[in-house]
Amino acid sequence: MAIITLTTDFGEKDHFVGAVKGTIYSEIEDVRIVDISHSVSPFHITEASYIIKNAYKCFPKGSIHIIGIDSELTPENKHLAVLLDGHYFICANNGILSLIASEIKPDKIVEINIHNTVETNFPVLDVFVRVACHLARGGTLEVVGKTIENLKYLKEVExxxxxxxxxxxxxxxxxxxxxxxxxxxxxxxxxxxxxxxxxxxxxxxxxxxxxxxxxxxxxxxxxxxxxxxxxxxxxxxxxxxxxxxxxxxxxxxxxxxxxxxxxxxxxxxxxxxxxx
Missing domain, CATH: 2.40.30.90 (Bacterial fluorinating enzyme like)
Structure with missing residues (x-):
């Protein structure tokens, strides 16, 4: 059974977390969803980086981690799917994987390019979930994006x-x-x-x-x-x-x-x- 984790700054009041989970279950009934945290300070990249670094390694290899922090798609904030330390991470290329990738080199990084098939103003729901479900079914990274060499790093974590x-x-x-x-x-x-x-x-x-x-x-x-x-x-x-x-x-x-x-x-x- 695939494991998909969620780390966001959505909080508990709004419908966002429930909508994301519901969409995952609509795509794949036989999946386990685990909340890491939905209380990350809004748009706080370093806080999210610390939380995900210290949580992901407790999960089995092959787990899929959706990170919904500062995830709006812009020319400077592309979407990524990354294979790193045997785990998949789906997030924005905003430095959020800095703490992990500073110690462990990613095995593969793809810049997600399925946006032309999706109309959305909620990328975690419409893009990240689609990619996560694709991986949960055994799909490959190459199908959802083009390979790139480097992640964005945050200087303040060093x-x-x-x-x-x-x-x-x-x-x-x-x-x-x-x-x-x-x-x-x-x-x-x-x-x-x-x-x-x-x-x-x-x-x-x-x-x-x-x-x-x-x-x-x-x-x-x-x-x-x-x-x-x-x-x-x-x-x-x-x-x-x-x-x-x-x-x-x-x-x-x-x-x-x-x-x-x-x-x-x-x-x-x-x-x-x-x-x-």
């Missing part, structure tokens, strides 16, 4: 090093549901640059000199609960995606606050790591 290679300058890549701040600095870059040196992470007024493996590693459970620093403790961890994340232990954006609100950090804000 951190930079200074000339002396003792400082990483990164940015806030994603803010999760708990208000935790995910940077674009990977564990691999941190280890390769730091080489065991001591360091200071700076994010506006917040400073960190230790990175934990889990949130609870930051808590000293040998101290009596009434005396230990726990709720509201600031910390840095390598998260499950192996990016440096700044967090507040057991944060809640609506009550005790979160890393984003308490540190005053927003998407694309600068994060610096200085090695000694």
């Amino acid at each position: 951190p930079s090093l200074n000339v002396d290679k003792n400082q990483i300058i990164g940015h806030v890549l994603y803010i999760d549901n708990y208000g935790n701040v995910v940077t674009n600095i990977s564990r691999k870059l941190f280890d390769n640059t730091g080489k065991g040196r001591s360091y200071t992470i700076t994010a506006r007024t917040a400073r960190f000199t230790e990175i934990f493996e889990t949130y609870s590693d930051a808590i000293n459970f040998k101290v009596e609960k009434e005396k230990r620093e726990e709720d509201g403790k600031k910390l840095a961890i390598f998260n499950s995606a192996n990016y440096i994340e700044l967090a507040i232990y057991k944060s809640n954006p609506s009550t005790v606050g979160s890393a984003s609100t308490l540190f005053g950090l927003e998407l694309r804000d600068t994060i610096t790591i200085k090695f000694e």
